[in-house]
Amino acid sequence: MTHDPHAALAAALDRFPRAAAGHVPTPIDPAPNLGADLGLDLFVKRDDCTGFGFGGNKVRQLEFYFGAALEQKADTVLITGAVQSNYARTTAAMAARFEMDCHLQLEERVANADALYRSSGNVLLERILGATLHPYPDGEDEAGADRSMRQLGDRLRADGKNPYVIPLGPDNPPLGALGYVRCAWELVEQMREAGRDFDQIVVPSGSSFTHAGLLFGLRALGCTVPVLGICVRRAASLQRDRVAARTRGVGALLGLDTVITDADIAVYDGALAPGYGKLNALTRDAIKQAARREGLFLDPVYTGKTMAGLIAAHQEGMLAGRRVLFLHTGGQPSIFAYGDTVLE
Numbered sequence: 176m177t178h179d180p181h182a183a184l185a186a187a188l189d190r191f192p193r194a195a196a197g198h199v200p201t202p203i204d205p206a207p208n209l210g211a212d213l214g215l216d217l218f219v220k221r222d223d224c225t226g227f228g229f230g231g232n233k234v235r236q237l238e239f240y241f242g243a244a245l246e247q248k249a250d251t252v253l254i255t256g257a258v259q260s261n262y263a264r265t266t267a268a269m270a271a272r273f274e275m276d277c278h279l280q281l282e283e284r285v286a287n288a289d290a291l292y293r294s295s296g297n298v299l300l301e302r303i304l305g306a307t308l309h310p311y312p313d314g315e316d317e318a319g320a321d322r323s324m325r326q327l328g329d330r331l332r333a334d335g336k337n338p339y340v341i342p343l344g345p346d347n348p349p350l351g352a353l354g355y356v357r358c359a360w361e362l363v364e365q366m367r368e369a370g371r372d373f374d375q376i377v378v379p380s381g382s383s384f385t386h387a388g389l390l391f392g393l394r395a396l397g398c399t400v401p402v403l404g405i406c407v408r409r410a411a412s413l414q415r416d417r418v419a420a421r422t423r424g425v426g427a428l429l430g431l432d433t434v435i436t437d438a439d440i441a442v443y444d445g446a447l448a449p450g451y452g453k454l455n456a457l458t459r460d461a462i463k464q465a466a467r468r469e470g471l472f473l474d475p476v477y478t479g480k481t482m483a484g485l486i487a488a489h490q491e492g493m494l495a496g497r498r499v500l501f502l503h504t505g506g507q508p509s510i511f512a513y514g515d516t517v518l519e
């Protein structure tokens with residue numbers, strides 16, 4: 176019997192329940208004007224168009240967490256994230272759709288944030304969705320944030336609820352990354368149908384569920400296109416280890432051999448400073464250039480920084496060729512929370 180990587184991956188993924196919500200497959204659009212500016216054949220995979228609850232990459236990830244929550248007959252779901260977390264907003268929307276209460280713990284990750292940051296964008300949407308918001312004072316203490324959320328879960332359980340705490344901490348199996356293993360499958364199909372390959376894929380790399388899931392999925396399907404992760408949260412040296420650990424975690428979760436080598440893991444942090452959720456000149460320029468040349472909206476925290484990183488990495492000669500696919504992971508609601516600081 177010949178080994179069919181598609182069948183092996185399909186069988187592995189099928190073991191996980193999934194609460195379908197996203198509009199997929201998402202389109203791949205050319206970006207000819209921005210591409211011409213940069214000297215690239217640039218394409219954009221529009222995961223900002225996953226549709227549900229303002230879309231973005233968290234829809235694909237949450238389909239698996241809500242699959243697990245529904246299987247456990249949860250009536251309440253909890254998640255922790257930054258104040259302008261897209262994960263929190265998308266969780267609140269999915270909870271509404273699947274008739275669960277939603278508690279969001281919002282961490283102070285961005286120092287000196289103003290009133291607009293705290294009230295507009297994703298926070299406003301969460302309040303419209305009827306989620307309960309809990310502030311958390313420290314945005315860098317991942318373990319502490321997880322502990323505090325579990326304590327909240329315990330209190331809800333004591334009140335007779337059946338809560339599901341979405342487990343995002345680094346010690347938990349990367350269930351959400353399976354959403355991007357599926358996306359890799361979708362992308363390989365799209366490349367096959369269009370008869371088109373890419374020289375380079377560029378993705379944001381935060382928790383790295385997106386980066387690690389996509390990379391694992393591509394390699395598991397025999398696709399060797401290089402994937403460059405643009406750091407949006409931590410320095411490249413730390414992020415590399417995180418992506419490596421996450422890809423091993425994906426293999427373990429799926430019960431498949433790890434197909435990732437050290438050389439597969441590429442990260443770039445030249446657009447990260449001064450840090451998570453903080454704008455810089457490169458990011459402001461990338462946001463304006465994508466809008467003014469393509470009518471394409473990028474966000475200040477993730478996709479603007481990722482485009483800024485793509486441009487800077489290209490200038491440093493780090494891209495593997497000129498046919499480049501940029502994964503747009505959404506996040507546009509936070510544009511309104513950053514207001515005109517984007518234009519400074």
Ligand SMILES: *Cc1c(COP(=O)(O)O)cnc(C)c1O
Nearest residue numbers: 261381382383385477504505506
């Ligand atoms: C969360 C998020 C990311 C980062 O994705 P990870 O899977 O956490 O690495 C990128 N873009 C947007 C818009 C996000 O909300």
